[in-house]
Amino acid sequence: MARRPLPRILSSGSAQIARSREIARTAADSATDVLHPLITVSRGLRKLAATARARWAATPKERRGPTLLLVAACVLVVALMPYGPLLALVLLMAVAAWLGRERPVVKTGPDDAEIARLKGLYEALVPYFSVPEDPAPLFAHGGEWSGAFGEYAFDEDGRLTRLQIAYPPYFTDGEPAARARIEQLLHAKSGRGREYRFDWDEEGNRLVMSVLPALPTTIAAQRFVTVPGETVLGFTDADAVQRTVPVVSADGTEDAPAVVWRTGPRSAEPHLLAVGQPGSGTTSLLRSIALQALPHGDVLIVEGGGTGEYACLTGRAGVLAVECGLSGALATLEWAAHETERRLIAANRARQAGQPAPEDTRRPLWILLDRPSVLGHLAAADGRPDPQELLQVPLRHGRTAQVTVVVAEQFDSTETLSEAVLTHTRARIVLGPAAPEQIAAVLGARPHTTPTPEVPAGRGYARLGTGPVLRLQVPATPDPYDDATSEAHRQAVLALLPERRAITAPAPPAHPPVVTTKTPVAVAANPVAVAVRTPTPVTAQDTVTVKAPAPVTSQDPVTVKAPAPAPVTSQDPVTSQDPVTVRTPAPVTTHETVTVATAPVPTHETVTVKAPAPAAVTSQDAVAVSAAAVETLPGSAPEPAPAPRAEPDAGPAPFHTPVPAEG
Numbered sequence: 001m002a003r004r005p006l007p008r009i010l011s012s013g014s015a016q017i018a019r020s021r022e023i024a025r026t027a028a029d030s031a032t033d034v035l036h037p038l039i040t041v042s043r044g045l046r047k048l049a050a051t052a053r054a055r056w057a058a059t060p061k062e063r064r065g066p067t068l069l070l071v072a073a074c075v076l077v078v079a080l081m082p083y084g085p086l087l088a089l090v091l092l093m094a095v096a097a098w099l100g101r102e103r104p105v106v107k108t109g110p111d112d113a114e115i116a117r118l119k120g121l122y123e124a125l126v127p128y129f130s131v132p133e134d135p136a137p138l139f140a141h142g143g144e145w146s147g148a149f150g151e152y153a154f155d156e157d158g159r160l161t162r163l164q165i166a167y168p169p170y171f172t173d174g175e176p177a178a179r180a181r182i183e184q185l186l187h188a189k190s191g192r193g194r195e196y197r198f199d200w201d202e203e204g205n206r207l208v209m210s211v212l213p214a215l216p217t218t219i220a221a222q223r224f225v226t227v228p229g230e231t232v233l234g235f236t237d238a239d240a241v242q243r244t245v246p247v248v249s250a251d252g253t254e255d256a257p258a259v260v261w262r263t264g265p266r267s268a269e270p271h272l273l274a275v276g277q278p279g280s281g282t283t284s285l286l287r288s289i290a291l292q293a294l295p296h297g298d299v300l301i302v303e304g305g306g307t308g309e310y311a312c313l314t315g316r317a318g319v320l321a322v323e324c325g326l327s328g329a330l331a332t333l334e335w336a337a338h339e340t341e342r343r344l345i346a347a348n349r350a351r352q353a354g355q356p357a358p359e360d361t362r363r364p365l366w367i368l369l370d371r372p373s374v375l376g377h378l379a380a381a382d383g384r385p386d387p388q389e390l391l392q393v394p395l396r397h398g399r400t401a402q403v404t405v406v407v408a409e410q411f412d413s414t415e416t417l418s419e420a421v422l423t424h425t426r427a428r429i430v431l432g433p434a435a436p437e438q439i440a441a442v443l444g445a446r447p448h449t450t451p452t453p454e455v456p457a458g459r460g461y462a463r464l465g466t467g468p469v470l471r472l473q474v475p476a477t478p479d480p481y482d483d484a485t486s487e488a489h490r491q492a493v494l495a496l497l498p499e500r501r502a503i504t505a506p507a508p509p510a511h512p513p514v515v516t517t518k519t520p521v522a523v524a525a526n527p528v529a530v531a532v533r534t535p536t537p538v539t540a541q542d543t544v545t546v547k548a549p550a551p552v553t554s555q556d557p558v559t560v561k562a563p564a565p566a567p568v569t570s571q572d573p574v575t576s577q578d579p580v581t582v583r584t585p586a587p588v589t590t591h592e593t594v595t596v597a598t599a600p601v602p603t604h605e606t607v608t609v610k611a612p613a614p615a616a617v618t619s620q621d622a623v624a625v626s627a628a629a630v631e632t633l634p635g636s637a638p639e640p641a642p643a644p645r646a647e648p649d650a651g652p653a654p655f656h657t658p659v660p661a662e663g
Contacts, residue, residue, distance in 0.1 A: 041093055044100030048092075113158050118145050121160075121189050128182060129167045138168050150206075159191045165207045173202050176446060180436065182207070187450045195471075197449045212237065212449060215473035217456050218250035220492045221288055222475070228296040229264040229364075231289055233429065233462055234472040241470070259462050259470055261427055263364070263404045269465045270399040273417075273425035274408045275442050280432025281458035281474050282408040283309045286368050288477040289406055291496045294318040297364030297402075300336060302329045302387070304371030312480050317498040326378045326387075333390035336367055336403070340394045343401035365403045367394055372421075373413035388418040395424040411438060429472065431460035445469055 122145035458474035
């Protein structure tokens with residue numbers, strides 16, 4: 001059976017009723033807006049009348065007559081004054097409008113949802129804060145929570161933001177394990193995903209739990225207002241430190257509380273160890289430290305990961321070397337150990353002589369080592385020493401020699417750190433998400449806050465020596481050559497990089513000095529060997545020429561070892577430690593001289609030996625010159641060995657002692 005439609009009047013009645021209700025509601029709202037001043041004044045007059053009635057009721061009967069007489073006199077005076085009634089009416093309306101204004105409702109206590117949350121938290125703490133022997137327990141099942149919770153505050157979502165708990169005196173608040181259980185319980189019951197701070201008052205038996213705001217991540221790398229020897233590791237809470245640093249962030253210029261690390265001869269924490277998860281920001285921390293150290297010192301960087309995170313520092317002024325390979329890292333760290341010893345010896349001699357330390361020993365030297373476990377694994381596979389063994393001298397004597405070591409490692413490789421690194425790195429940093437046990441193992445103390453499972457890069461904890469554990473946010477210092485870096489951060493890092501230095505090879509001298517050997521006496525039976533020793537490998541580019549004027553006779557015949565007069569060029573490199581011996585092809589008398597002219601051998605050049613030998617002269621052959629006296633003509637002195645260069649392939653050259661080159 002088909003459904004019959006409703007009558008027209010019934011189908012359209014509901015729509016008309018709804019429209020009428022909307023019109024009436026709109027009219028009421030408009031009237032309320034128009035009559036709002038009158039409503040306010042009426043409410044105020046009603047409050048004034050109620051106040052006057054209450055005062056009259058509170059006045060004793062014997063004082064009501066004088067009170068009425070006083071009021072009547074005041075009314076009469078006002079009525080007789082010019083414009084008195086008008087002014088009195090205006091004043092009455094103003095007072096009524098002030099009293100009749102709408103005031104916000106003040107919340108005086110928790111609502112039902114907040115009370116239920118406090119009761120649940122109270123019941124959860126009963127097993128930890130009560131014992132059966134207590135005759136009047138503060139915490140008991142079904143007890144009153146208001147006696148245990150002194151102060152409390154909630155946010156807009158109804159979650160606790162602050163809570164003060166009074167616990168019984170017999171609770172073992174001096175044991176870290178007991179504290180950790182209470183903190184874990186409060187963290188779980190109050191809401192996860194936030195960072196809570198716990199302040200224990202052992203004397204008053206009070207525990208204050210508060211929610212900490214997130215540290216700002218808008219501060220990028222920049223020139224911080226510090227003195228030489230101070231490094232800004234990051235920023236923390238305002239009430240945790242006493243020093244602020246003016247910074248420029250995305251929100252403008254502000255004074256941010258900074259964690260300042262002091263290095264130098266009077267520092268109690270001369271070296272730093274940073275540990276974190278992959279992608280936690282340890283590399284950004286080392287870049288930030290390098291950019292702050294370059295204006296006042298020299299930097300050596302050894303990157304074990306080999307990802308090129310420090311390519312922006314290669315060739316910059318003040319950067320002695322950026323090494324990624326095992327050979328370069330070993331050579332660089334060996335030079336650093338020798339440089340530390342040289343600084344100690346020079347400073348000691350200056351102190352004994354009553355003079356200030358030399359300028360080159362007072363310039364800070366920074367050694368930044370990222371992921372040494374990778375280099376240690378490669379060295380063990382190749383049968384070479386661990387690079388961390390070369391850090392013993394800089395770690396032990398670095399504070400006196402103005403040498404600072406910074407090591408960054410990941411959590412999964414902390415067991416590979418050497419004993420010297422763990423002993424002498426008293427400044428510690430933990431970055432990235434980590435369990436409280438992991439943080440305590442690195443810093444030596446548990447943090448006063450609960451770490452969150454998800455944190456931005458550069459967020460963690462820091463502890464300088466035996467000081468408190470501080471929250472830390474490292475300033476954003478990304479790799480400017482990375483495509484994922486924002487343009488603002490890229491420009492900020494590039495603005496801090498020093499200028500690139502020009503690297504040029506030394507030019508050969510125009511007039512090389514000549515070494516003349518005169519032999520006025522008879523040739524001895526065993527010829528004297530003249531050895532040329534240089535601090536670098538000698539190749540076959542320059543020549544050493546032996547000139548014999550004429551064959552003469554001698555009472556002591558000399559055996560000719562090379563009868564062929566044609567010069568032969570050596571194909572094998574001659575190292576600096578191999579002696580070069582020249583044997584004369586003819587007997588020499590006591591009245592003739594043999595002149596040997598040699599060109600000076602620069603540090604980075606090579607030498608070709610030409611001798612009248614029928615076969616090639618290798619590095620193992622010796623050329624003997626029978627000489628009783630050697631005279632050196634005046635000439636320019638050889639230049640000292642240069643500082644380590646910043647090329648990734650070649651290691652730094654020594655400042656004070658030659659390092660044998662590999663054959």
